Amino acid sequence: MERVPILKLGDVLLVSIQIDLEDEVALNLQADLAERIVDTGARGVLVDISGLEIVDSFIGRVFADIAATSKVLDAEAVVVGMRPAVAMTLVDLGLSLGGVRTALNVEKGLKILREDLGLRGVAELDMTPDRPGDT
Amino acid sequence: MPGVEATEPLELPIAADRDVVKVRQAMRSFCLVAKLTLVDQTKAITAASELARNALIHGGGGQARLALVEDRGRLGVQAVFADEGPGIPDVDQALDDGWSSGSGLGLGLSGSRRLVDAFEIETEVGRGTTVTITKWAR
Numbered sequence: 169m170e171r172v173p174i175l176k177l178g179d180v181l182l183v184s185i186q187i188d189l190e191d192e193v194a195l196n197l198q199a200d201l202a203e204r205i206v207d208t209g210a211r212g213v214l215v216d217i218s219g220l221e222i223v224d225s226f227i228g229r230v231f232a233d234i235a236a237t238s239k240v241l242d243a244e245a246v247v248v249g250m251r252p253a254v255a256m257t258l259v260d261l262g263l264s265l266g267g268v269r270t271a272l273n274v275e276k277g278l279k280i281l282r283e284d285l286g287l288r289g290v291a292e293l294d295m296t297p298d299r300p301g302d303t
Numbered sequence: 304m305p306g307v308e309a310t311e312p313l314e315l316p317i318a319a320d321r322d323v324v325k326v327r328q329a330m331r332s333f334c335l336v337a338k339l340t341l342v343d344q345t346k347a348i349t350a351a352s353e354l355a356r357n358a359l360i361h362g363g364g365g366q367a368r369l370a371l372v373e374d375r376g377r378l379g380v381q382a383v384f385a386d387e388g389p390g391i392p393d394v395d396q397a398l399d400d401g402w403s404s405g406s407g408l409g410l411g412l413s414g415s416r417r418l419v420d421a422f423e424i425e426t427e428v429g430r431g432t433t434v435t436i437t438k439w440a441r
Contacts, residue, residue: 188328189323189324189325190321190363191320191323191356192320219440220346221345222349223349224349224352224416225411251345252342253341253344256345257342257346261417261418262413263414272327
């Protein structure tokens with residue numbers, strides 16, 4: 169079974185989902201993230217979903233659960249990079265992702281964590297856009 | 304199924320998590336052939352994902368049949384999800400937002416209905432459930 173890699177950047181755990189998520193893989197990611205938060209004492213979690221072509225109710229619920237679990241473990245989760253078509257579909261589906269903090273891209277997500285949480289590590293990162301139009 | 308010209312109807316088994324992913328990928332290739340817009344593709348694939356998972360979780364597995372359809376020169380994608388599970392005693396209730404018999408959010412049926420142009424459900428207690436959806440190119 170594939171696993172989604174989790175990277176540590178200072179006080180932030182970064183996850184970039186680049187595969188079409190099987191339900192089991194999504195559930196494993198949720199469990200792995202909870203463990204890594206506890207192991208590393210991370211205060212922020214960034215989940216980049218710019219590679220995801222669809223988010224259905226199951227995957228959406230996993231994101232909501234990741235956000236809730238992170239909060240209980242004293243970390244803030246931000247879901248970034250949602251494609252416009254995915255956002256429109258989620259609204260039609262009736263999934264508001266109410267408890268999930270979102271940002272347009274990784275850079276803006278890091279900015280939220282940096283400014284709102286005053287995170288160590290993230291503040292030291294010089295995030296310069298590497299693609300035009302990314303800001 | 305990238306690279307496969309999806310013009311012939313395609314039947315796929317739904318027996319495990321990975322089959323839900325396969326249904327999504329096959330649905331995508333049909334949507335591309337029918338030239339659905341990106342937003343309509345995303346909606347159709349998401350609806351297919353919901354219904355395939357319903358067949359797996361509530362129906363104990365089943366099958367999906369995807370096909371291109373045409374109406375007065377307009378192309379569309381039709382997908383049929385059939386299971387031989389317990390069936391749904393109260394369809395109106397099952398189509399209500401927020402109702403769920405399992406672990407989902409209860410959005411599977413009602414949500415997927417909003418994502419497509421046509422939605423039909425046939426169900427009989429003890430015999431199973433068949434859901435047919437159609438999404439037309441604009």
